[in-house]
Amino acid sequence: MRGISTEKVQGGKLLRVKVDFDGKIDRVQITGDFFAHPEDVIEKIESSLNGLDVGTDDHEMRVKIESVISKTGADMVGIDAAAIARNVINAVGGAKSL
Amino acid sequence: MTSSFNPSGKSQSRDDLMNWRVIPLSSNNAFMNMAIDEAVCEAVASGKFPPTIRFYTWLPSAVSIGYFQSLNDEVDVNVAKELGVDIVRRRTGGGAVYHDSKGEITYSVVAPESVMPKGIRESYQLVCGWITGSLKNLGIVSEFRPINDIIAGDKKISGNAQTRRNGVLLQHGTLLYDLDVRTMFTLLKVPKEKISDKMIQSVEERVTKVLNFGSFSMQDVSDAMMKGFTRDKEYEIGSLTDEEINRAKELAENRYKTDEWNYRR
Numbered sequence: 001m002r003g004i005s006t007e008k009v010q011g012g013k014l015l016r017v018k019v020d021f022d023g024k025i026d027r028v029q030i031t032g033d034f035f036a037h038p039e040d041v042i043e044k045i046e047s048s049l050n051g052l053d054v055g056t057d058d059h060e061m062r063v064k065i066e067s068v069i070s071k072t073g074a075d076m077v078g079i080d081a082a083a084i085a086r087n088v089i090n091a092v093g094g095a096k097s098l
Numbered sequence: 099m100t101s102s103f104n105p106s107g108k109s110q111s112r113d114d115l116m117n118w119r120v121i122p123l124s125s126n127n128a129f130m131n132m133a134i135d136e137a138v139c140e141a142v143a144s145g146k147f148p149p150t151i152r153f154y155t156w157l158p159s160a161v162s163i164g165y166f167q168s169l170n171d172e173v174d175v176n177v178a179k180e181l182g183v184d185i186v187r188r189r190t191g192g193g194a195v196y197h198d199s200k201g202e203i204t205y206s207v208v209a210p211e212s213v214m215p216k217g218i219r220e221s222y223q224l225v226c227g228w229i230t231g232s233l234k235n236l237g238i239v240s241e242f243r244p245i246n247d248i249i250a251g252d253k254k255i256s257g258n259a260q261t262r263r264n265g266v267l268l269q270h271g272t273l274l275y276d277l278d279v280r281t282m283f284t285l286l287k288v289p290k291e292k293i294s295d296k297m298i299q300s301v302e303e304r305v306t307k308v309l310n311f312g313s314f315s316m317q318d319v320s321d322a323m324m325k326g327f328t329r330d331k332e333y334e335i336g337s338l339t340d341e342e343i344n345r346a347k348e349l350a351e352n353r354y355k356t357d358e359w360n361y362r363r
Binding site: 012013014016029030031032033034035036037038039042075077078 | 164165166167168171189190191192193194218219245246259260261262263363
């Protein structure tokens with residue numbers, strides 16, 4: 001299954017999350033016109049979500065993403081952990097079969 | 099203006115490094131423009147080169163996409179091919195931009211992080227202040243609108259993007275001189291049915307250009323930017339070194355022209 005969720009984050013930037021999953025998350029791709037330094041934090045967040053159960057709740061997913069951001073010491077402008085978590089869940093919820 | 103820049107290979111003192119190198123307006127293709135910005139970042143990071151301001155245009159016209167954007171989501175590749183418009187992924191975040199070869203001037207600022215404000219918002223504000231100063235030189239009142247825009251007459255006239263790597267800050271951005279909304283919308287992926295007069299009118303209500311404020315030439319704008327960016331700075335008009343040009347050619351071929359880079363998302 002693949003789902004896509006897009007949001008113009010309030011006071012921020014456009015965020016689009018694509019999720020491939022089959023019971024568990026196989027692949028997440030985070031795109032948009034936001035800023036993040038160092039840039040590889042986004043790839044680290046994507047990797048950190050692989051293998052996660054699709055039923056993972058918003059809070060747990062947000063904490064996981066926040067932990068990656070904190071470990072990387074990244075500065076994100078225009079999006080945040082809550083927006084990414086929200087859109088991963090929305091993408092899964094609105095997914096269609098590939 | 100003072101004489102200061104000596105790319106001799108010797109590390110410069112902090113005082114020397116605060117003497118800026120300013121590279122006047124030139125045209126390059128999209129791949130070289132992005133490669134030059136990166137080559138200058140490497141040169142400044144080495145400690146052998148001073149902070150650098152460069153002005154440039156894009157020839158042929160091009161679309162640049164933000165580091166985190168998906169090329170296929172943002173650009174109609176077939177239309178770009180038909181129009182002879184290059185497409186390149188930037189090292190900086192932000193959105194997709196249509197760079198008309200005669201419709202805008204782009205600048206880049208490359209400086210050690212140590213001489214710039216630490217906060218992203220504060221450093222945007224500083225460099226964007228040089229753009230509002232440039233516009234003021236043309237008699238155009240504008241202001242910085244966080245996160246990364248400059249507005250004039252309540253409409254966007256300049257977009258800017260920044261990244262920091264290896265202790266060096268890169269900020270580049272564009273100042274809109276002219277704007278071909280219809281071409282922009284055929285290139286950027288907006289559903290075709292939305293490219294109606296209403297849509298174009300709507301964008302023109304949100305975006306403006308220098309020509310809306312008077313009959314300025316590109317040279318007038320270039321001169322105003324040179325004055326606005328160098329105000330209160332010690333600087334020297336300079337050029338790229340052979341080392342930077344060769345490195346840029348390498349980066350253009352091995353990164354910025356490659357599908358691996360441009361289609362990575």
